[in-house]
Amino acid sequence: MPKLTINGSEIQVPEGRSVLEACREHGIPVPTLCYHPALEPYGACRLCMVEVSSPPRPSRLVASCVHPCEEDAVIETDSEAVRKSRKTTIELLLAGAHNDPMLLALAEEYGVKEIRFTLPEEDLCVLCGLCVRACREIVGVGAISLINRGMARKVSTPFQIASSTCIACGTCVLICPTDAIKLKDITHFHSVHGADSEFERVYCQICDDVDLSPVVIQDVDVLVGAKVDQEADLE
Amino acid sequence: MQIPVSEIHEIIDREAGDEGSIISALEKIQQHYRYLPKEALILASQRLGVPLSQAYAVATFYNAFSLKPKGKYCLQICMGTACHVRGSPQLLDQMETKFNIKAGETTPDHLFTLETVNCLGACALGPIVVVNDEYSGQMTVQKSDALMKRLIRKEGLD
Amino acid sequence: MGADGKPHKNSPELDASPRTGVLVCECGDEIAGVLDTNALCAAAAELPGVVHASCEAYPCSKDGLLRMQQAIEENKLERLLVAGCTPRLVEKHFREAALSAGLNPGGVEVVDIREHCAYVHADEPDAAMQKAADLIVMGVSRLATTSLPFPHTHAFVNSALIIGSGLSGLTVANSLASAGHHVTLIESAQELGGTSQTFQENAKDLIDGLIGIVPNHPGIDILLDSRLAQVAGPPGFYEVSIKSREQTKTITVGAIVVATGAKPLPLDSSRHFDPSCVVTQAHFAHDLTGAATAGSDLTMQDVVLILSSEDGGEYCYSHLSSLTGVRQAIQVKQLNPAANVTVLFRELYSTGDNQHLEEKVQQAKELGVTFFRFRTETPPLISEKTVDIDDPLTGQPVRLLYDRVVLAMPLVPQDNADTLAALLGLHQDKHGFMIEARPRLLPGRYCDTGIYVVGSAHQPVDTTDVLLQAYMTSSRLQRYLNQDSLSTGAPVAEIAQEACTGCGNCVQVCPVNAIQLIQKDGILSLAEVESLLCTGCGNCAVVCPVNAIRIPGWDDLAIVSQINAAFTSSRTKDDAEGGVHPPRILAFACEWSAYASADLAGTLRIPYPSDVRILRMNCSARFDPQHILWALLNNADGVLLGACHPGECHYGTGNLYADERVKVLKQQLADYGLDPRRVRLEFLAGDDGEGFVETITSFRDDLRKKMVKT
């Protein structure tokens, strides 16, 4: 059970906790984009940076979602250096997703006044990889991946065409922090088997009624009667 | 081009069984066809039990892989520091103008592919141009012009 | 599941109120900022059966999971309800954690009080609290009344049956046998080879090569002149009867590969052309090969190839026709450069890589083949000596002389495709080609049926694609056949045989042919479910006239108890205020569409009326008119049914069944004096958060109008 100091107060956490988990469990706010408790941490958005000083090493910034709690570490989650780093990162995130409400709120909080660099086209996707990891780790399908590299990186199905592995479960849509994925994108890209099979009415062999269990008819009598009785009682 | 599927299988068979072999398998396929045919990528992922999405991510991540067929002649211009300071950007400009394509593209007649590489490690000879694995060192605008003319004449296109 | 691998409890009847734990997630401030989680927790502790209730900042964190496991062990919990965010993200996570603490994962339920309450009703905290409290009551009641699904496993044999000995069948057979699996190959004709060799480029050589190997392979049995007569048994253990000439043979196989290919449609016999002058591509291919091998010149001078049928594409014209036609044009020119060759086409169509076709067209043009496009409205008119078309480019009529017209050759399914599809439970597309049945369930839930369709039986394809598909199928098959056993985690329908009357309704509506009627004691025909095939959609349970079918997790009792609990707290309040209340809506929501869109509305934080209670269902097929009626008569002013858009149902056609049932139910409601407008079925897409809100709002407004009127 390592003991460490976060923002001046000493806390003890079980073995194997990340700094972010420790913060969350102790109610210390740390912004993140690419973290989800149900997924393996990824360390990509760099919003959750915190300042760690474990003497004798000089203090440095680490991504709290992937940094383990070390014995005697001294952590600041809101120091000057941390705020500066987050401010820059938010500004960079806004370069593409300049209208995302969540990012705009963060920008407000960290005092980002001016976005000095913008990408030519608006792109809500901040490549946090949550959808890709959720598809692989939660859904177990792995229908999408991060393709290309660097600036060209994007989330896509193989060959950027219809995927036969996608089950259109929508998990990626739900988990996306910036609402960059629409289920339309996915359903457009997947094919449901049997989609064009014709539906035929099936008739009950006993009562000849359309596909409806015969007891319902009797039940309606009973139930309606009961309801009427109930209402009568109320009156 | 019709891709002989059984041939791809042979290539994969040689690579299968080794952990992480999807990259090796793709390298072999790339070597053989000089690009990664879609079929090969699908088959490789199926055969090696790697999700297609991962195989596709790998194929688009690494520079060595190309999903489009390459031209008959692949012209690589070294963009390493030594070559850069000795004028390789000019050579690239010149070739882009000549073939009317950008780096990484192939001419519509599938004859020439233009590529840049990061460093070929022959810095004393910069700038370097490689045509289908044949190195030409200390290139100048004139020499590269002659080189391109030679290739074009060879194809009877002049 | 317990440590011994057996479920703790599988039937609710064993214990009226199982030991239940409730965890209320605060999600940092996300939930606790709007809802009084402590109050929710206290209220939950009062519910019957609840022996443990606590709040947790992040149950999904490592610490939270640890405490969850502790709670399960310390309190010997048999059920666990987590009130938190959307189950679609975290349920799997919690179930895994519960499993390692010894709890059957089916006994873990998540109700969403974040997306469905805290995010959307932040403006009306009281209503949000009521809704959250109700959702918890619903969850607890459901857990108390549901039976738990558990995984079914089955042993199987690792041999395969391949139907059809064309290129695809032979390739798969060879590849499987080489990998050490026993293969039975059946062919309805008298010899191996199939039909594609007559018209496909390269196919003959490839097939000849395989015919040299396959019959001699010790791992392959070949049955000629044979047809599939009957298929019984579960996946992985199919008992297959094969009718060979007069004899019937029964074998057991683990997998079945349908490689029956397609056949060229014969020319319409009602037309009276000279059959020696107007021929099909297959026929013409034969002529050409003959001419080529004989080394003779072609005598034909004027050849017209028509690449599309006159009747406007009734049949599936694969790129095969285009490719074959253009190839034949080239062949004619090569054999007789002086011939006038004309190709008439509506579309030059090719799947996938168009380049190959383009190259061929280019080559044909260089050889002097003329190409004319025609419009669908003005198809080529074939008369005795001439073909007339309107050239759409010039608008001028063109008259072509011919001594041979070659007609495109639509490929259609083999004659026995329908029978085969019925036997194997395969879906067919509108042309009759077979589609592999693969219900789209949550991964890990369904069982691979071991039935594969490959090659032109699927859709007409050319040699390369056939080979590609064949190898892919064989890779998939090898992985399938190399398993030790098959298992499915899907909730599987259970039929109480003592109640079953053998009416067969369930058999008819089952989308995956998982139910069959069996003779029992020589008197009754009883329905039996093949657990490996069942996807748990619930269609059978709805149509069972005697309520003999139960879907664990979605039992009648569980659904009814949720309906009963749906407005518990608001009713208490309304009663206190004299019974006046805004319209209450109970929504049955398919978890793929409506439930997802409600989640999304939450994520987007779009407020909507708070008097909605959402009941998560696996598929709209399980929307039971009785349940709807029950809800209407008890406490709901309106019932909203949310299903997937047609064509997008994860279980095939559950949504269409639901639609039909609701139509009928509405008629009946009118008959009994209930306003049918109180029930509304909407097709919703999972991404349509706005759509969900719109639907709910307009439904609420409608109900309000109606209520004011009455």
Place this chain on the structure above:
Amino acid sequence: MVSIHTAQELDTWRESLTAKVDPDLPVITVCGGTGCRVYGSEKVWTAFQDELTNQKANARLNYDVKVTGCHGFCEKGPLVVIHPQGIMYTNVKVSDVAEIVGETIVNNTVIERLLYVDPQTNEEIECEQDVPFYKHQHRLILGLNGLLDPTRIEEYISQGGFDSLKKVLVSLSPEDVIEEMKKSGLRGRGGAGFPTGFKWELCRQQPGDVKYVICNADEGDPGAYMDRSIMEGNPHLVLEGMIIGAYAMGANQGYVYIRNEYPLAVKHLRQAISQAEEVGLLGKNILDSGFDFTVKIKLGSGAFVCGEETALIASIEGQIGEPRPRPPYPAEFGLWGKPTNINNVKSWASVPIIIDKGSDWYASIGTETSKGTVIFSVVGNINNTGLVEVPIGISLRELIFDIGGGIPDGKSFKAAQIGGPSGGCIPAEHLDIPIDYESLQSLGAIMGSGGLVVADEDTCMVDFAAYFMRFTQEESCGKCVPCRVGTKAMLETLERICAGDGQPGDVDYLIELGEEIKRSSLCGLGQTAPNPVLSTIRYFRDEYEAHIVDKTCPASVCKGLITYSVIDENCTGCMVCLRNCPEGAIQGEKKEVHVIDADLCTRCGMCMSVCKFDAILVE
């Protein structure tokens, strides 16, 4: 080939191999490094072979010819060195072969016109070791490169190869080896400079039976090629180092991750591995010590980021080369989740030398904190391009002027970029600093993997920084935000400055952004990417200001800020420029002075490079 099972057998074999070598037999070595091959050294070698066959057939003469690894002096290739005298001929052509055999081998006379001429003294230098380029070097790792045929394990063994391995397996415990490495003070030569001995100890201490060692030969820095030369010229040295390291750490499987772009190095390494396996120096129970070790080759597929160790591991595992955060370090959780040690080619190659000569001897080379030698590939605007191995702590001036021969065309030195795209530049005023880890860091540069690019007065430092930024930006894997978007933002700002659209405040923005990218990025690539920009700003801020405020490029490089014009008096009206101008921006008649239309001109520089009369002026 023999098969060796014990240490004894290795000695016996070596003796028999050495006995076969006639010390008086003349040996002609032809450099077979990639550089010399491009110059045509293969043809030269064939010519020597033919000549030898010819001579032998006439029973006139006997001598030996072999192709060796890179000699390092790539500027003057193809190089031919004749042993035992050590006479070095430069720029040898096929037509010189007969003369060399006739004069030097038969008559023992030196052909003066083929000798290297010192540009400073105009003196002809006969012997390889007397050439200033070599004289000031301390060639430990590269020492054998010019002497042996890398495709034959016998040559390596006869030169004492695998003796260190024998020593380790026979007389040292794994702990002893680690102790020896710690004492030697060797620091990782891949760039970060972590003490190798401690890294090994960390890996050794990890629990578990399965461990891996990896040789990082994914030399991605543009302008650096020493790893390539070692792999090409002496692959056995690297293998020996790996076997020793694996023994010390308890690993039984090794991987060499090598760039696909280095086909010759891959070929030689493959041969070396199969020869070592055949002989028994790789495989089961090596030299009867009970220690098993095998090595596999993994080809890199062209991603610079794979030089980062976690990305490299991901790539070997068959995934995209995306770095992951550390901790856990590869020593704890590496390849397939097992403890893994990754060292650079040069580090592995140093190991047998340390074991052979002793840690005390090794530690006597270099400075207080940085021990041993370091290899630089000295490229750019410098007379003697090539590979240079020097003791750590040598001054930059010595490296550039004494070894490198100074700047060509009488131009002046402006800056040296050390450490490639991750490093920084060092201006003329710091020419006398010692090159070691700490001094470089204090100047904002790093040792890096050893690329050293020399820039002369004609280099625009803004353009130079933009070049490196463009490189890292293109090579960013895109995983983390600061590196993916931040480098793009920096690059766009630099490009704007170069195009003449710089605004006041741009430099401060670059500094601010650069510092944050360094602090916030996930892996080494992002953490060092701003270095070239920050260090050029530090020393050449006035050049940035000139671009932004005065809208001029002092070095006349940046296209947006320069104009091309014709110097009337030099123009002969030859029309060459006119014909070559891709934009048709030049007008003029034959034998008349041409004019460049500034509106049409795209400043591609074509006219400048084709003009034979220096008639194009850039301002």
